Amino acid sequence: MRRGISIAAAVTVVALTASACGGSGSGSSGGPKDPADISGTITYWDTSDAATEAPTHKALVKQFEAKYPKIKVNYQNVPFTDIEQKFKSAAKSGKGAPDVVRTDVGLMAEYASLGYIAPLDGTAALRDVADFASVPMNTAKYQGKTYGVPSVTDTLxxxxxxxxxxxxxxxxxxxxxxxxxxxxxxxxxxxxxxxxxxxxxxxxxxxxxxxxxxxxxxxxxxxxxxxxxxxxxxxxxxxxxxxxxxxxxxxxxxxxxxxxxxxxxxxxxxxxxxxxxxxxxxxxxxxxxxxxxxxxxxxxxxxxxxxxPTGGHNLTVYQGSRNLDAGYLFTQFMTSTKSQIAIAKGTGTLPTRKSAYTSEVTADAKIAGFQPILERTARVRVxxxxxxxxxxxxxxxxxxxxxxxxxxxxxxxxxxxxxxxxxxxxxxx
Missing domain, CATH: 3.40.190.10 (Periplasmic binding protein-like II)
Incomplete structure (x- = not known):
């Protein structure tokens, strides 16, 4: 694990920031673009279980591509045990990193401190923020900025x-x-x-x-x-x-x-x-x-x-992405109420949006059992x-x-x- 920002990492952060400011659809205009005008290809690294959970996520990717035909998603399932070192290595080098990555909430502060993930405040990635449960939403914050969008959550x-x-x-x-x-x-x-x-x-x-x-x-x-x-x-x-x-x-x-x-x-x-x-x-x-x-x-x-402790995953957008707007739009889609309902029903994981706790979702005994526990006792790690x-x-x-x-x-x-x-x-x- 990295202990801090080295000189080499600092240089990399500057380079990533510079690369993020150029190119078509980079999001450099300062606000969300019309989705109909966004095009390009993005890569998504998903850490959900390849056998039991990934099919649900893949189906949502297809739905996204059908809704936004100008955007192609290169879906890749990466084992949870491998994702941290693989992403940090790619982000540090500026080569081969995904545009969007499913990130364990415990890694948010590290990725943000190194400049590897983009702040999402004011972008299309964050929509209906008040609908998110407060504790999962707080896992996405670091030093006053929001670096992720809560996708699934859990606690003990x-x-x-x-x-x-x-x-x-x-x-x-x-x-x-x-x-x-x-x-x-x-x-x-x-x-x-x-x-x-x-x-x-x-x-x-x-x-x-x-x-x-x-x-x-x-x-x-x-x-x-x-x-x-x-x-x-x-x-x-x-x-x-x-x-x-x-x-x-x-x-x-x-x-x-x-x-x-x-x-x-x-x-x-x-x-x-x-x-x-x-x-x-x-x-x-x-x-x-x-x-x-x-x-x-x-x-x-x-x-x-x-x-x-609060566990779970947030969707984060790579700071060096050359197609930030497509990444923001994809993140918004995958964390919407409709998508979270589909993920909960397909995988049995707990949603982060309050509106996703429908009667269909809470028919799952473990979701119904853990929802009040989350609300009562979950807290964000330091x-x-x-x-x-x-x-x-x-x-x-x-x-x-x-x-x-x-x-x-x-x-x-x-x-x-x-x-x-x-x-x-x-x-x-």
């Missing part, structure tokens, strides 16, 4: 096995982490199933950090916060969950084992996202009995507030260009804490020192 919630909770005599899902731990113990005692399976990935630690008033860093004060008192409280709770409430974690294959145990009824509660629901419903605990799967917000912490890099040292030290190789405070102090190497000018504490 609490998935639970209703029958196991009922068998344990528990009336409903826990609302605090203390209740979560107590309920997990009761479930094990009364049913034999484990209460939960702690995911040791650092992204899944965020609900515990947020709900205890902690965060990774504070950009406004240029302070690293991962080892402050609130973070220590959050990690102490995570360690307690691991030691007292969780099925034994296989750190080498945690996600796969966690998911398998939950869908087959060996674990009663999980902190998970909507992407996992389809797989969960194939397990013996829910197949043929989908109503047994419950949805709830993540528990609240010491601060009394439940919060979880907008730092280096935010993606921070998860690596956090994950390494988090595992050491959970395994008992480091104390909570020592592990977080080490993490803070690692963060300081990635965040020049930031102080600890």
């Amino acid at each position: 919630g609490l998935l639970y096995n209703k029958k196991l909770l009922k068998e344990a005599g528990i009336a409903g899902p826990p609302s605090t982490w203390d209740e979560f731990i107590a309920d997990a113990k009761t479930i094990k005692e009364k049913t034999g199933a484990y209460g939960t399976y702690l995911n040791p990935d650092s992204y899944f630690l965020l609900p515990l950090l947020y709900s205890n008033g902690a965060d990774l860093a504070d950009p406004s004060g240029k302070k690293i916060r991962i080892n402050d008192d609130a973070a220590v409280k959050a990690l102490t709770t995570a360690k307690k969950i691991n030691d007292e409430a969780s099925m034994k974690v296989d750190f080498a294959n945690a996600y796969q084992n966690m998911q398998a145990a939950f869908k087959n009824g060996k674990v009663a509660m999980l902190i998970q996202g909507p992407w996992s629901v389809g797989d969960a419903l194939t397990g013996s605990a829910y197949k043929g009995d989908e109503g047994n799967l419950g949805f709830a917000p993540v528990p609240a912490g010491a601060g009394g507030k439940a919060q979880a 907008a730092l260009p280096q935010v993606g890099s921070l998860f690596t040292p956090l994950a390494q030290n988090y595992v050491k804490i959970l395994q008992g190789d480091e104390s909570v405070k020592a592990g977080l102090d080490t993490t803070a020192e690692d963060f300081q190497k990635l965040l020049p000018g930031y102080s600890i504490g």
Whole structure:
């Protein structure tokens, strides 16, 4: 991951800006053009799952081309795991970058800081902005400008096995982490199933950090916060969950084992996202009995507030595109209410437009289950260009804490020192 703007990158940004100002249909007039006058070819890099989601996106591309016959879209499906390095390499060199790219919300600040994606305020890409849910819309902003248009969104919630909770005599899902731990113990005692399976990935630690008033860093004060008192409280709770409430974690294959145990009824509660629901419903605990799967917000912490990170994807336009207007128009089309409804129905992902939550869309149980969770608990991650890099040292030290190789405070102090190497000018504490 890049840590900042190097001299070479700065030169590249200047070159990209210059190239974006020339050529036919460049959008240099300062405002949206008449769509009928826009022509040319654009390349779109889509990161949706090639087998299960891409067909829906391809169908929308065909509809766009039918509506705007002067514009040709070169659709390319790029694996999610490859897109970051592939796009940054192409954008830095100025060769081979797409005109429009489906971007993980966690990469917005980095791409914007490097000048790789165009600000979209005042362009045709942004239409009916008030219709977007506020949290997904905020993932597209960096330093006061809008660099993307929200396409799909998600967050973490609490998935639970209703029958196991009922068998344990528990009336409903826990609302605090203390209740979560107590309920997990009761479930094990009364049913034999484990209460939960702690995911040791650092992204899944965020609900515990947020709900205890902690965060990774504070950009406004240029302070690293991962080892402050609130973070220590959050990690102490995570360690307690691991030691007292969780099925034994296989750190080498945690996600796969966690998911398998939950869908087959060996674990009663999980902190998970909507992407996992389809797989969960194939397990013996829910197949043929989908109503047994419950949805709830993540528990609240010491601060009394439940919060979880916002995920999902925004459509972004490459700053160096030679056909910006076509890219803006395509972005607008793919994020319209009609397109978002089609994507939700075709892929089961959650829309970002309020108007896209029609009765047809919310007939999908996971969309209906996660919509109120999004509205109640989702929050934007800290907008730092280096935010993606921070998860690596956090994950390494988090595992050491959970395994008992480091104390909570020592592990977080080490993490803070690692963060300081990635965040020049930031102080600890």
